[in-house]
Amino acid sequence: MSIINDSQKIQILSDLVSINSVNGNEKEVAIYLSNLFKKYGIESKLIEVIPGRSNLIASIGHGKPVLGYAVHLDVVDIVDKSKWNSDPFTLTVKQGKLYGRGSVDMKSGVAAMAISLIELNANNCIQNGTLEFLATIGEEVGEPGSQYFYENGYMDNVDALVIGELSGYQVVHAHKGSMDMRLTSIGKTAHSSMPELGYNAIDPLIDLISNANRTFRSYNKSDAILGxxxxxxxxxxxGTQVNSIPENAIAEINARTIPEFDNLMVEDNMNTLIAKVNSMGANIKLDTYMSLKSINVTPSSSLAKLAQKVGKKYTGNNIPTSSIAPVTDASNLLRGKTDNFPFIAFGPGNETVHQINEYVEKEMYFNFIDIYQDIAKEYLS
Structure with missing residues (x-):
């Protein structure tokens, strides 16, 4: 029996999109979800990870197995509001599409998983095990929310995991890793007419970046699944002005890693290159401020097969397994799990992710609400 009608489903997504949770305002989203769950008799807990920024956790059922439904609460910046055809923080319905920042990444996934939890609980569908809803902060920048869940044991009892990321009608089991590195070059300022009295921080940093590009790209490493x-x-x-020798220079680098060339290998190579340029008089330091590993679990788990079966019921087409390039919270949430751990990313999405005029198809959004219910009912039967 449906508890939340179609207009209410749209309203919930509209409410979520209206909350500007660009890289740091997630608490308001968490509070909204907590109040929504409370309205339908589900207890939840806000967990402050960073001052003013809170994860959220809720569950229904009891005992084992534990199926996790994971989402993230933040969105990326809109960049230039004037280029949007509608207000990015007002859900706009047009020709079967729901426009707004985060409509794809990933507030439609948030809404669909939250509504599925409410419907399953209201209809007393979870009779064997626990369905746990895990919502994180900061997935778009650094993933502190999922790191907190891992480090504080919230994943210890989770037996299988679905992340509601924007896969569309394909079951994702793998993605690349991601590293964010900051290089800081220290020099000495001087008047540009007397450069011999200073040390230009830009020069060795440019040399280092050029050598790094040449070195890393020469490896030509590739993975059959991840690319x-x-x-x-x-x-x-x-620099601060054109006629002064700059005393510092900063570059930031992103690497997308694969098992054949992982995060440790990247850092080791960078340190070797830095040591070489520093031996010639430079003073460059490396700060790896984000390091998330690649994920590649089995595509033939019972969870993946179940998602393929359920998805086909709604699309009439076979649902393939696949990989994606962007990193997800799985990099943290699956730490310590084996390659046989049942994990998928499966959620409403398309190619407008992070773009101007981002939208999700209304039919796909509605379908995933039902898909998530069907997966949980069968997996926890």
């Missing part, structure tokens, strides 16, 4: 290792400098800052 190629990538290495890119994405931020470079230095």
């Amino acid at each position: 190629s290792f990538t290495f890119n400098t994405t931020i470079f800052n230095s």
